Amino acid sequence: MYKKFSESATKNCYPQLITSTMPVISNQIYYLRPMHYVTVEGLTKSYGEKPLFRDISFHIEEGDKIALVALNGTGKSTLLRILCGKDVPDEGKVWIHKEVTVVMLEQQADFDLNRSILANIFAYDHPVLNAIKEYEQLTDEGREPDAGVLAAAIAKMDELGAWHFDAKVKQILGKLNIHHLDQLMGTLSGGQLKRVALAKVLIDIGFEHKHTLLIMDEPTNHLDVSMIEWLESYLNQENVTLLLVTHDRYFLDSVCNEIIELDQQQLFIYKGDYENYLEKKAAREESDKASVEKARNQYRKELEWMRRQPKARTTKAKSRIDAFYDVKEKASVRLEKQQLELNVKMTRLGGKILELKKVYKSYGNLHILKGFDYTFKKGERIGIVGRNGVGKSTFLDMLLGIEQPDSGKVNVGDTVVFGYYSQQGLVLQEDMRIIEFVKNIAEYFPLADGTRVSAAQFLQLFLFPPEKQYTYVSKLSGGEKRRLHLLSILFRNPNFLVLDEPTNDLDLPTLSILEDFLQEYQGCIIIVSHDRYFMDKLVDHLFVFEGDGVVRDFPGNYTQYREWEKEESRSTTKQSALPADNTNVAKADTAAAGKPRKLSYKEKRELELLEQEMTKLEAEKKSIDDKLAAGSLPYEELEPLTRRVGEVMALLDEKGMRWLELSELEG
Structure with missing residues (x-):
């Protein structure tokens, strides 16, 4: 959007102006600037006597991608809810441009559990959405639709021009592994519910909202790494303005260009990446x-x-x-920087630690382990990765004796003291104060030099200051409870840590402390995590659960594994592209692989539409390129055309990849 300002007024407000292409006309200068989305002025919010933030102000412009960083319990989620109108401040103002639509992904989505996935995703009434919903219901997996009804649904899709948006819906649902759309929401797991909530938000922002502020509270929780990497790419391609809370530092660096921090009730703004x-x-x-x-x-x-x-x-x-x-x-300002360092005195690990011999485990047709062998050594740090549903948590339960193998042996050494941080979270028999909860475990934590750290000091290390320690556990935020749970595991002083998704819902300051603690830790560590930064910093090698009971022992961290995996994929692609030296060998390979499956009617229709859409996009791109190259466009037309050519190129890339996939299947 173009705004006109006097030259003197603009020098202070917009020092980043591009002077080389902007003519001066009658002492007026025209500036290209993004649309102003949100202004927050003097915002203050408290709960009871507890102030969350005081007199904070900031702005959000079109195209901004901002990460919000703060300790758990200091008001991150409250601030997000105020911005989307679900909470109100005590003081201050929030101004949102009338053309901007605010869409929010919350940590706990509000669904009708008695309705299907499809009904919840397309929850509001609109002709295009209704047409897509009807078509998707007819063509959902395992259905044989009536030919006449299907033809009528396709005709309606054609009439409304809904195919482009339907393709985007398919991409989102497929990448987030959401299938069987007639399944009731009440039958889904917590992770599945989170993925459906994410899909609904991404579909909402892609539908008719030209100017959207997308607010996301921990979007990567319950996503496996391939989903996280796809979401990074999707958010970078889409023309969306973003404000998010995340603990995933690689995701933050990939997606965001600005960080705002809530610290001691004040707000600080940092341009650039996490480092x-x-x-x-x-x-x-x-x-x-x-x-x-x-x-x-x-x-x-x-x-x-x-x-x-x-x-x-x-x-x-x-x-x-x-x-x-x-x-x-x-x-009187208190500097909350905690300088306490822990040189842990652990129970000594003996020569025999943990040994698995020919372990088999299955649930029906789902094979988790097939003859798995491994002997753990002192000080090992192993990361466990693999897509959701391949049995990573079951593997941990077998190590801990919670689950028994179908056959084989799991032998645990006599000196091993496990510390298990589970996804289940903190379970209390009755409500109690934080300090009482920790003292019930032990009064002191022993250090290697013979000294001891009190329960109160240990709580301070994990960002529970003295005035917070007498709060009841029930009053803590979800992230604070996760932090207390983690602290309680470490305070028991185990010598073999088993951590199942320890980074979920933890704030970045706590993660930094946890990483420092674990880097100095002398015992064995097994970590299941989708946090790539966390894994890269701590593990020596990986158990990669590839599915069907196959577990690969990879010597390196997660980034090294992904690089190796991509190289293997490139090599396989090149190999498959080579011409066959012998016709008989080629025929034998084809026979061994089985007949290539035929495209479904739905996929054939998608392939036809992709070809038509790509032709139209190529023509549009050429038209825009010609206009831009002419150099005669007025300023008010330049910005939307420049933006549109970027969108067209991203769409061509996206549709080109899908066209290649379908073309290969077609043979």
């Missing part, structure tokens, strides 16, 4: 520390003067008294 944020935050904390020390020195001097009880008879004396209280407030 830049850490550097700038460290510099800010050093500056804050110096300012507080300076204020404390000044406070001591002013306090002596105040104790002499000056009488405020002069303006100068009264002014100094007022200034004293300002200095006192600055000097």
